[in-house]
């Protein structure tokens with residue numbers, strides 16, 4: 001089913017997983033997916049790696065979800081280090097295997113590089129990939145957006161203009177980068193509405209697992225940590241269990257507020273750990289998204 005049709009029927013809960021580096025990590029990812037499945041998310045997605053074998057694992061896990069579970073699935077696809085022909089082959093394989101939804105991304109510059117340089121004959125921006133998919137396939141297509149602005153954007157005005165181009169090229173919905181202050185998300189929605197963005201925007205929520213990890217992630221993607229949360233992360237910097245519980249409590253509050261504000265759904269960055277998302281969904285008690293209901 002196309003996720004755009006699901007979004008017309010209901011407010012969705014979705015969960016994002018990532019492929020392991022090595023093949024022997026796949027069973028673990030599948031176990032996490034099976035545990036999260038008990039909470040009946042409306043769809044799951046699998047990120048696309050920077051290169052090499054993890055890309056094959058992305059396809060393998062995406063197809064596992066499609067084949068072996070009753071979850072809808074969304075494949076991630078980026079423009080990094082691939083020609084149009086290579087991307088076309090990936091799209092054809094996904095299509096032949098019954099995948100109906102794709103989130104089309106540019107991807108980050110490879111490690112050690114600051115600028116994104118497309119390969120010769122490759123796509124330069126997510127919008128060109130979105131356009132290609134729309135012109136050649138029937139997939140439902142999503143795109144990424146950035147409540148605090150993408151790290152490479154000059155300012156929030158330019159950032160929203162580029163997000164609007166994704167909508168003009170036909171994305172069905174947008175999914176945000178992680179954020180820890182809902183006001184950034186609400187301000188993004190205001191800017192988006194003014195820019196004529198009229199598709200659903202799913203907030204992306206990352207339950208914090210450790211102080212070092214979240215500092216690294218936010219440092220890389222340019223998201224900010226509110227001062228009070230930052231202080232607590234400092235306080236428990238050496239105690240991952242305490243930070244994980246803090247992360248559950250924080251995300252529960254964050255998602256409850258977002259849900260009450262009427263968001264069309266919530267997308268969880270699961271980071272291949274089922275514990276936090278399970279606890280958060282237990283705490284929220286959202287109808288149809290509690291284990292065993």
Ligand code: FAD
Nearest residue numbers: 047048076105106107108125126144150152153162175177
């Ligand atoms: P783009 O929309 O192309 O934007 C990249 C930059 O270029 C922005 O600064 C934008 O403002 C600017 N820009 C856009 N269009 C133009 C234009 N026409 N002219 C000039 N500038 C332009 N990364 C992965 O590697 N794998 C994944 O699976 C993955 N999944 C993600 C899922 C979500 C929900 C999100 C939010 C991010 C994900 N990422 C993933 C990270 C993403 O690849 C990076 O944030 C990347 O730097 C930008 O991707 P994009 O699709 O937003 O790119």
